[in-house]
Amino acid sequence: MAEKINVTLKVWRQNQGEEGEFKIYQAQDIDTEASFLEMMDIVNEGLTLSGIEPIAFEDDCREGICGCCGAVVNGKTHGSHERTTLCQLHMRKFKNNDQIVIEPFRAKPFQVLKDLIVDRSGLDAIICEGGYVDVKTGNAPEAATTPIKRALAEASMDAAQCIGCGACVAACPNGSAMLFTAAKVSQYALLPQGHPERAQRATNMVNKMDELGFGNCSNEYECAVACPKGIDVKNIARLNREFIKASLMSEK
Amino acid sequence: MNVKQTFFSSIGQKVVLATSGLIMFLLFLIPHMGGNILFLFGPDLFNSYAAHLHQLVPIVIGIEVLMLVSIIVHMEAATRVTLANWRARDKRHSLKSTPERSLAARLMPYSGGMIFLFIVKHLLDFTIAAPKEQIYLNGHVVNDVYGMVYAQFQHTGEVLFYLLFMVAVGFHLSHALQSTLQTYGLYIPRKGSKIKLISMLVAIGMAGTFAIIPIRAYLFY
Numbered sequence: 001m002a003e004k005i006n007v008t009l010k011v012w013r014q015n016q017g018e019e020g021e022f023k024i025y026q027a028q029d030i031d032t033e034a035s036f037l038e039m040m041d042i043v044n045e046g047l048t049l050s051g052i053e054p055i056a057f058e059d060d061c062r063e064g065i066c067g068c069c070g071a072v073v074n075g076k077t078h079g080s081h082e083r084t085t086l087c088q089l090h091m092r093k094f095k096n097n098d099q100i101v102i103e104p105f106r107a108k109p110f111q112v113l114k115d116l117i118v119d120r121s122g123l124d125a126i127i128c129e130g131g132y133v134d135v136k137t138g139n140a141p142e143a144a145t146t147p148i149k150r151a152l153a154e155a156s157m158d159a160a161q162c163i164g165c166g167a168c169v170a171a172c173p174n175g176s177a178m179l180f181t182a183a184k185v186s187q188y189a190l191l192p193q194g195h196p197e198r199a200q201r202a203t204n205m206v207n208k209m210d211e212l213g214f215g216n217c218s219n220e221y222e223c224a225v226a227c228p229k230g231i232d233v234k235n236i237a238r239l240n241r242e243f244i245k246a247s248l249m250s251e252k
Numbered sequence: 253m254n255v256k257q258t259f260f261s262s263i264g265q266k267v268v269l270a271t272s273g274l275i276m277f278l279l280f281l282i283p284h285m286g287g288n289i290l291f292l293f294g295p296d297l298f299n300s301y302a303a304h305l306h307q308l309v310p311i312v313i314g315i316e317v318l319m320l321v322s323i324i325v326h327m328e329a330a331t332r333v334t335l336a337n338w339r340a341r342d343k344r345h346s347l348k349s350t351p352e353r354s355l356a357a358r359l360m361p362y363s364g365g366m367i368f369l370f371i372v373k374h375l376l377d378f379t380i381a382a383p384k385e386q387i388y389l390n391g392h393v394v395n396d397v398y399g400m401v402y403a404q405f406q407h408t409g410e411v412l413f414y415l416l417f418m419v420a421v422g423f424h425l426s427h428a429l430q431s432t433l434q435t436y437g438l439y440i441p442r443k444g445s446k447i448k449l450i451s452m453l454v455a456i457g458m459a460g461t462f463a464i465i466p467i468r469a470y471l472f473y
Contacts, residue, residue, distance in 0.1 A: 022346070075347030101347050108340045173353060175340030176262075203254075206261055215340030216262045216333045218360065219431040220353035221442045234439040240263055241437030247258040 002033040005096040009043060011055055012103040014112045022101075025055075036079060036089040037062060037069060056115040064088040064228065067163030070170075071116045072103045077167035077226040085165060085228045105166050107175030108213045120166045122212045123180055127164075129208040130201035131184040133193050152190045159186035161229040171226030174215030179223035181209050182239035183231045189242050199246035206243050262336070263435075265329050270432040272326035277425070280319050285458055291465050295398035299389055302397040327368065334361045352442070356427040356455075363424040370417040377404060405469035414466045422459030426452045 007027045014020025027043045034042070037059050044054035060068035064085040071086055073079035079089035094100065102116065110118040162183035169177050185202050188194025194201070217236060224233045258264045290301045305312060356363075378400070385396040405411050429451035434440040440447050 072345050072347070075345065075349040103345055103347075106341075106343050106345050108342045170345070173341070173350065173358070174337035176337075178262075203257065206263055207257065210262045213340055214262075215337040216266060217435075218333075218337065218357060219427075219434045219440070220357045222350055222352045224442050225352045233434070233442055237434055237437050237439040240435055243261070243263045244267060244437060247254060247261070247264060250254050250257075 002031050003096075004029045005032060005091065005094065005098075006030070007039075007091075007094055007097070008099045010099060010101045011115070012112075013055070013115050014104075016111075016113050020112060020115075022103075030091050032090070032092040032094075034091045035062070035087060036073070036091065037087050039091055056113075056117050058117050059087060062087040065163060067165040070105055070165045070167055072101075072105060072170060074101050077105065077171045078165075078228050083228060083230055085163075105170035107166075107169045107172075107215075109175070109177075110166060110169065118166070120164070122214070123164050123166060123169075123177065125212060126177065126181055126205050126208050127184060129204040130197065131188075131205065133188060134197065135193070146192050148191060156187050156190035159183045159190065159231065159235050162187075162227075162231050163229060165228060167226045167228060168223035168231070169214065171222045172215065172217075173220060173222060174218055176217045176223075177209050177212075177214040178217035178236050178239065179227065179231055179233070181205050182235035185242055186235040186238050189238060198242060199250060202239065202242035203246045203250065206239070262333075265333050266435045269326060269329040269333060270428075270435045272322040272329065273428055274432055275322045276319060276326070277429075279315055281458065285461050288462060288465055291398070291401065292468065295387075295396070296389060298398045298401075299387070299394050299396060303389070303392070303394040323368070323371070327364075330361065330364055354427060356423045357431070359423055360427055363420040366420040367417070367424060370413075370420065373413075374417075401465065402469050405466045408470070411466045411470045415463055418459040418463040421462065422455045424455075425458060426455035429454060 007030060009025045009027055010022050011025060012020055013023045025043055025047070027039055028046075030039050030042065037057070040055060040057060047054050057071065058068045060066045062069075064087060067085070069086045070078055073086065073089070078084065078086045080093055081089045104110070104112050104116045104118045105120075106118075109122040110120060113119050160183070162180060164180060166180070168179035169175055172178075185198075185205060188201060189198050219233075219236075221233050224231065259268055287301055287305070291298050378397075381400075383395040383397055383400040385399050386393050387396045387399075388394075405414070430440050430445070430448045433447060438447075
């Protein structure tokens with residue numbers, strides 16, 4: 001039998017361009033089997049009925065794979081359940097009469113659009129600088145044309161797990177996007193298909209990251225703890241190598 | 253090579269920071285510690301070492317210039333990196349769990365600033381101020397550097413000041429050594445890293461070795 005609990009929410013409310021503040025709301029009779037976002041839905045329904053504007057938050061798949069949702073819950077990005085996104089956090093992780101502090105992912109480039117929704121388009125802008133491979137379109141090539149070592153393919157897939165949620169940026173003491181950028185650079189740097197453009201990819205993506213006002217990596221590894229997909233800091237070491245090599249040996 | 257990008261991008265600045273720090277560690281801190289150890293073997297050996305150092309003036313001046321350049325470059329890059337990091341965190345979370353970052357990492361800008369102030373004082377104490385006494389050693393007149401160091405550390409305040417200096421150096425090194433390698437692109441894992449452990453042991457060992465002189469001079473006069 002599922003239990004019902006009452007919790008107090010301390011939620012960041014803010015309209016774009018205005019000063020924000022924490023507001024307190026009660027969440028009554030919440031099923032412990034409910035997910036965190038379902039709890040938020042229930043609270044929002046109550047707020048709507050009593051004429052208060054519902055709390056704005058982002059979500060999409062609610063399966064932990066899209067990277068839309070995310071907030072800092074009681075000081076932890078995506079809440080206390082490791083290796084999952086906020087939508088996969090469940091109310092059984094909380095006790096009756098708990099207070100839950102919910103605030104948006106914060107960093108200079110992540111300006112609050114509304115309540116818990118922040119502008120993460122900076123991450124897209126970094127991708128636009130080289131988070132892809134230029135290939136001629138046409139028929140799919142024969143699969144065995146380009147041999148790839150199994151270990152490298154696996155490492156590439158590990159990096160490619162990044163869903164771009166921005167938790168690493170929020171968790172970083174310096175608001176750095178290094179883990180994100182490192183994952184995006186690594187997934188191609190490890191595969192032969194990514195090699196022709198690897199120098200310009202590392203250079204352009206890092207330069208974009210700097211330009212947007214993300215901080216510097218100080219090798220404190222908070223990002224790797226926060227990452228819902230378990231992206232490892234070995235990718236940051238790889239990005240450093242890629243960038244240093246590209247800087248020292250570029251033709252320009 | 254693209255100079256602007258190499259030295260002024262986020263990773264480039266960190267490479268500059270790491271390299272200038274590494275130069276100071278390898279060419280200054282380690283030889284300095286080696287010389288200091290001789291203090292434990294009595295006045296003759298230590299004064300003879302100091303006198304020999306004076307005969308190597310061209311090399312010493314060369315290293316001094318290199319140190320000066322390294323300190324300026326290190327502090328300039330550190331200031332830029334730190335200010336950029338603070339700017340990127342304009343609004344803070346009201347609650348923030350930081351399970352991973354070490355105290356040493358958190359204190360880097362502060363331990364660095366302290367070390368700079370200490371270096372200035374250290375130079376005033378032992379380099380700018382000339383030894384008052386001269387003694388005979390094997391038929392030569394040499395400066396009594398040993399006596400000068402001893403005299404300095406008869407004051408409790410001076411000893412405590414220098415010990416605080418060593419704590420700052422220890423903290424700074426324990427993050428700096430492993431962080432330098434990660435910045436160069438060597439992978440330093442989050443958990444169970446031998447390099448992290450070695451980095452901490454070297455930091456404690458070096459700070460401890462430096463701290464022996466004031467402690468010994470103070471306690472065993």
